[in-house]
Amino acid sequence: MKLPRRRFLHLAAVATALPASPRVARAQAYPSRALRLIVPLAPGGATDIVARLIGQWLSERVGQPFVIDNRPGAGGNLGTETVVKARPDGYTILLASTSNAINATLYDKLSFDFIREIAPVATISRNGLIMVVHPSLPTKTVTEFIAYAKANPRKLNMASPGNGSPNHVAGELFKMMTGIDMVHVPYRSGGPALTDLLGGQVQVMFPATVSSIEYIRDSRLRALAVTTAMRSDALPDIPTLAEFVPNYEASNWFGMCAPKATPAEIVDKLNKEINAALVDHSIQARLADLGSVPLPLSPADFGKLIADDTEKWGKVIKFAGIKPE
Numbered sequence: 281m282k283l284p285r286r287r288f289l290h291l292a293a294v295a296t297a298l299p300a301s302p303r304v305a306r307a308q309a310y311p312s313r314a315l316r317l318i319v320p321l322a323p324g325g326a327t328d329i330v331a332r333l334i335g336q337w338l339s340e341r342v343g344q345p346f347v348i349d350n351r352p353g354a355g356g357n358l359g360t361e362t363v364v365k366a367r368p369d370g371y372t373i374l375l376a377s378t379s380n381a382i383n384a385t386l387y388d389k390l391s392f393d394f395i396r397e398i399a400p401v402a403t404i405s406r407n408g409l410i411m412v413v414h415p416s417l418p419t420k421t422v423t424e425f426i427a428y429a430k431a432n433p434r435k436l437n438m439a440s441p442g443n444g445s446p447n448h449v450a451g452e453l454f455k456m457m458t459g460i461d462m463v464h465v466p467y468r469s470g471g472p473a474l475t476d477l478l479g480g481q482v483q484v485m486f487p488a489t490v491s492s493i494e495y496i497r498d499s500r501l502r503a504l505a506v507t508t509a510m511r512s513d514a515l516p517d518i519p520t521l522a523e524f525v526p527n528y529e530a531s532n533w534f535g536m537c538a539p540k541a542t543p544a545e546i547v548d549k550l551n552k553e554i555n556a557a558l559v560d561h562s563i564q565a566r567l568a569d570l571g572s573v574p575l576p577l578s579p580a581d582f583g584k585l586i587a588d589d590t591e592k593w594g595k596v597i598k599f600a601g602i603k604p605e
Contacts, residue, residue: 310370310546311344317536319375320359322352326407326488326570330534331375333566334404337557338550346373355383355444355604357390364392368539370546373401378446378532378593381586385594386444386604395590399542400582402554403535405572408508409450409486410493411521412501417483422504422524425484429460438462439473439482443605449593450486450507450530452600457525466605477501488532489514490571507531514571533575533589535582547579 315338319331328350335346351359356379366372376398384394411422417436419425429436440448443466455462465482467473470491477485478500485492489512495501496515505521506512507530521528536554538547557563558574567574577585596602 310549311342313371314345314347315370316349316372317346317375318359318363318372319348319350320352320356321350323350326490326572327375327377327534329570330404330567330572333563334536334554334557337560337563338553341553341556355379355387357383357387360394361392363537363539364394364397366539368399368541368543370538370542370550372539373550374398374537376535376537376586378589379444380537381589382444382446382449382593382597384590385597386602395583395587397540398586399538399540399547400579400586401536401538401542401547402551402579403533403575403577403582403585404554404558405534405567405570406508406575407532407534407570407572408489408506408512409447409530409532410489410496410506410512410515410518411454411484411486411504412477412492412496413484413504414477414480414482415499415502416480417502419504420502422519422521425504426458426460426524429458429462433461434463436462436484437465437482439465439467439477439485441470441473442466442468444597444602446530446532447486447488448602449596449600451484452602453530453596454486454521454525454528456596456599457528486530488571490569493571513568513573533585534572535575535577551579 317331317335319328321327331348335348339346351362360374360380363372363374380394419428438451440451470487473485474487476482492501493514496503503518505519507521509522509529511520555576558576564574
C-alpha cells in the first residue's frame, strides 16, 4: 500500500524523533538520586579535598548529593576498579588524577585498562611541583645542580612520597632528560620525606608547591625551579625547569571519569557543570589555596591528556625501572 505523501512525511518525522526522545528525557531527569564520587585514596589529602570541594558545588547545582566514598588501596587502583566495573548510568564517578596515567604502566597486572574502560568527563585542576634542595647544597640554580650532580654521581639522595608517585616520576624525568644519577629514597608519604629534607638527610625533592612554599619563604628550603610549563603565580621569581631543560614538564592533574558506556548526554551535563565551577571566584580561590589552577577541558581533550600522560610516564617508568612498593 502506498501512503499519501503528507502521511509518509509525518510518520518519517515521528520515526526520526523517537530514538532521541528517551535520551532527551534521560538527560533532563538526571540525576534523580544521590551520586557516589569515588576517591581512590584516604581522606585528608589533596585528592580528597578537591573531591569534596567540587562534590559540594555539584550537589548544589544538580539538586542531588554527591556522596564521597574513599576507597584507598593498591596505589588508587582499588577505587578506580570500583568505577570501571560500575553500572554506566552516571551515578558512580571517579575522582581521577595523574596517578591513574602512571599506574597504567607501573602495575603489570591490572584487572582493567584505564584508557579503554573509562569515560573522561571533565578536568578540574592542575597542581604544580617544585624542585627544592637543602640549603647546605652548594647549588643555587638548576644549571649548577646538574653540574654538581654529574660531578658527584649517586651522592645526592632524592626523596619522594613513594615509588611511582607523581613526585617520584617528576624527579626521574629530570634524571632522564639531564643524564644525571641520583639515589631515589622513597617514603610512605610526603610529610616524612619533607621532614628529612629539612633535616638534611636527603638533598633534593619534587614536592607539591603548596606543601613546601612556607619552607621556601623562610629559607629553610631553596627552590630551584617549578615543574610546570609556566611560572607559578605564588612564586613568580622562580624559573621553570623548562628554562634550563627544554620541553620538561611535570604536574598532577585532577578530573572526573565515569564507566566507559556512560551516556554522552550525562557526560556532557557533568562537564558543563564542572566547567561552570572553574570560573566561579570562590572555587578558584579554594583551588589556589591548594596550589592548583583551574583546568577546564572538554571530555575529548581530557581523554587526550590521559593518553598523552600515560605514554609519557610509561617511558619514564621503563627508563627508571620503577616497580610498585
